[in-house]
Amino acid sequence: MSDSIVLLPGSTNFESISEFKDCIIRGGEPVFAWKGVCYGVCFHGEGYCIAHEDGKGEQLCKTPDEVLEYIVSGDRLRDVITKVSVISRML
Known part of the structure; x- marks a missing residue:
């Protein structure tokens, strides 16, 4: 079984901060919406990049805690990771 499994709708939201951190540590690259705005997280170099869907507000982070x-x-x-609507994610 592959670690890179796209979860089905309805099972994609994060139930805990630990689940989110594990997802991005393992390269899950989640895309999620909060208050009508989409954001994405991806692995970048030796850390992570998070930004709005249009690329604005890009921030490079060294750790999952910085992403949070x-x-x-x-x-x-x-404060809201367990409340966001996850659009897509791996792992």
Whole structure:
């Protein structure tokens, strides 16, 4: 079985911060929406990149915890990661 499995709709949302961190550590590259704005996280060099869907607000982060400090539509990602609507993700 491959680690790169696209989860089916309805099972893609993150149930915990740990699940989100594990996803991006393993290269899951989630795309999610919060307050009508889409964001994406991808592996970049020795860290991670998070940005709006249009590329604005791009931020390079060294750790998953830094990614969780990113502000999404006025809220810290750490505070809302279990509430965002995940559009796609691997793992």
